[in-house]
Amino acid sequence: MLLILLLTWGITGISFAEVSSQNTDQPVNLTILAINDFHGQITSGKMVNNSPVGGLGSLATYLTDVVNVSGANRTIIALPGDITGASTPESGLLLDEPTLLFYNLFSGNTSGNRTYQPITSCPVVATVGNHEFDRNISELMRKIEGGNADTTIPHLQDPYPGSDASFSASNVIYNSSGELLLPPYTIKTIDTIPVAFIGAVTTSTPSIVSHDNVKDLTFLDEADSINKQVKDLQRLGLHAFVVLLHEGGSQSPYDGQTKSDTQVTGRVVDIVSRLDSDVDVVISGHTHNFTNAFLPNAGNISVLVTQAYSYSKGFANISLAVDPASRDITWKTASIIVPYTNRDSGTRPNQEAARLLNDTINLTSPLINTVISSTQMNISVARDADGESNLYDLVTDSMRYTMQSDLGMINEGAVRADIYPGNITTGKMYEMLPFGNNIITVNMTGEQIRLVLEQQWNRTVATDHMLQISGFNYTYDDSKPVNSRILSISRNGTPIEPARWYSIATVSYLASGGDGYTVMKISQPGVTGPLDVDSLTSYIKLLPTPLVINYDGRIVRVVDPDIVISGIHPGEGSPGDNLQLTITGRNFNNISTISLQHEGSRITGDNLTLLNSTALTCSLRIPITSLLGIYNLSVTNPDGKAGILADTFMVRPLSPPVVTTIRPGSARSGNDISVIIQGNGFLPGINADIEKDEMTISGKHPALLSNQTLSCSFSIPTGSAGMWNVSVTNPDMQSSHLAEALRITDS
Template structure:
């Protein structure tokens, strides 16, 4: 690790209020309340048995190097997360279980806080290198900036805007695995692998990685053009013979896909209550040679045994570590897992703390700059009709940014609004957390009929219904109406006038949607595309011009 990479570096989702679970090992603290279950962390670890191997899994870190705040930094009543604490807990686990390896199930980077994303997520890769991560699945967010940037993340080199700060980035020291991502010739993205072989405690373990097939609908289409995101279990099964031929005694799958526990009340993060059917299907369909499935993507916590396989997920943001024990005997392997909370009641790891402090110092002047204010909270959560107050403000900013093109309306996708604003002064860091992707604002010409078709596509979305936040347009819809007929046609007003299906209107959006992202293919039918500023720059300009911004009323009516 170079001098600039921290002086040598010597060594929104859902269910964020998970309550700590009892698990099957670790230290037991005082319950936080009558309905809470005891804490499981890394104190008083049981002694390793001879020949025992441990795998430590994390997922969906999303560049959260500083301790995440609010509900994002909780596991139930327990405060959790932060790179320096994650490193410290992993050090305790490694000391107890030296025959071990660290694995990641994707979304290590992308949609990251300013401290990481301002530097192209290089700080997060540096941190993961310092942990000694042995392999990671790709997540959908690893593709946020396209296949070419993912290759740079894997292999190193300067970003397009240069090397900042200091010396060139050396890349991930661990392999990114993408078994189900192929081009028309069946080739993986450059620099990536389908699987790798680990030797831990004298035992050979095949590790294969996949990412949700939904990736092609939720990242920038231009960045992944030509690549297909295939069935995950089929991809895993395809490579099992290769791994066994290479000597693998068992196979572990890193799947950037997952589900959640169902039902009300206290959620045990080491439980498997009413696990969603897609998780069970992943276990059912995967080759019997696979003993463990580390899942991800849904930011949930669970610990299951399904179809004879251990199936786990460690929530998100570095708040949990999945500790999997493998015991080899008679040509077989027994697997067992426990999710452990990354508490903040231990001494943080000095090297990781040094890394975080270094990049915090580098980003501080820009992060703390006040760029606007709001008279009240601007939530990212949807209003009853589906648009969000903050999403509508972002749509306002995109409409203003393209006013010189005579744009009359704007559309913002809900998945692009990564956090809300609490009101009062708004700093650059807060705005960056809201819009970390660096998308370009664009304007395209659509006919009135195409705009109607676009609005109807909100209920055709591949992942889930996605109501767009809007500016310059108002309308009503009937949720009970059949698909294709939900928008009440004569309710649509654009620039204050009834929508004319035959008239061409210029509308503003981001280049993710303009390329057909989130399944909004109507945007690709637009004509005369014009390019504006980066979305974050447009938002900053808008906030500076509208001081003491009042939260907007919804522009959509749900009948």
């Protein structure tokens, strides 16, 4: 059955009989060049270290330079998702066909009437990312399989030939049939050794793309889905497994080959930890960060995990050695390469890739280069201290104006580029709003609006994507408990009415509960309007030039005033004391901890009672081991805000120690004796001595059993008969002695 599936999925470039007859003992080298989260970045508009990066011509040369060294038959191009979507306008306006045609240049495919000729000949493997679902399933499959369908764009190659990449996704199935959307893996044969490439996309996809685009699909657990395919392929004798995973993490970047002593955070760590012990490499993406590390799989075997930023800012150069006998990957390392345009290979742009880019620019420039306005300021997606963005103010205002709605609302992440000083072009509009969303209206009550605003702090998906608004104002206090942070909502100075219905301009992604804003799903549907990019373009043309968009305070964070401590009573105590403290000050609110600190010693209060905003009480036990000295007092809120009063509480020593008895009270000279000394006021670090005439013998191994009991030993020299005094000394140098308490006799 599995062999039938292999043929069904078009995986025919493998002969297992040929593998089994392999006799050489020499390892087979394999190079993988991995570009994650390309996002249609076909131009060199991004910067790294103040230098331009990417661009099709330069990137192509970087890649082919490596292919020429490693050999096309031992090199694979890997694309772990988000190849398309959220793209530059040059690619996005042509439905990202230029991006997929670029990667076709590496496949060596010369079939059909190709407008652009191959620049090398090595396999290209890929998986889908969440942005591959920015449009519907039919459009995704058209991009992969080819054809013009009902598109209305001009095509660089007509008809569009499709992608030469072998796409796989092991965890995406149709709801109706349970069948996979794509083949779960691709097998490539390297010197007769089969290497499996298994694809998987983040399970968060339904929450971060438009609901309608994935409503017919289920996204299964990544690790479980990958492991299922590994088990199936192990039965066929495969042991070299590379995962293309559109999910990731983060790590501090560095240069050079993979280091073993690095820290990685994010979902990728958990996913890798659950993978079969035969999985060797995970090429990750989605988080747009650097990763080059070894992480343990379920068998505690190191897995090479990579991610090379995003938007053509880098690629992973992965080197593997495969053992012909075991058919397993036995050695692996990687480096993350930045494809600078103005240095190294970037100064020799590949001519065929550059021709593809130039043709794309010529085709799209009439749409991109029209000037619609200008500005002398930065208009940015970045939030101010309150959470407001002046660029999102502009976008949501345009949506509300276009739809003539009461309010406007959009999720962060919907706008993908800032506006900088200078001319504003239609190309900038497409760069900012690359998803092609229609604006819609929904209707919500004032109470539902409050609930969706509260969801900004209680979601588990895209938790950094807050809401941006138009047509109303709200205040919030993020130090308050979750679901109780919205303080006020008003429109034109009048509070929003909880039971009244309001029309809201938004996009279908947010209206369907995207980014975890599930309250939006209970809204009532309204009407559908124009594309967001057309709305914004028309709106900007109506505004004065140069364009000025100031922050207007529509979102206001109410900051709790600082905690101020004015006093504590009592202001002193001794080790072992149990005290009831009263602390006074102002701005006390939901206090969570009270503590005293001195030179690393910390004493914490219990049983806190907030009397009012200016006073509270607590109980405090001073441990017997506490350091003596003057302590600082700290009062802390649950959000970590603290008030501190320095040098305010004294931990004083107890009264001088008192010695009452020593047992045994007699001993013979020339022997070691162990004694118990009893009394009161003994502190940790106490020492004991015995004295007679001008001779002093210090106790050895003193052990404080309680503040009334001390054990230690003495070495009694010969010829020391007589009555000896016993003395004890606390660390604060207060001491006490008991005269003629120990009788020593000669043997």
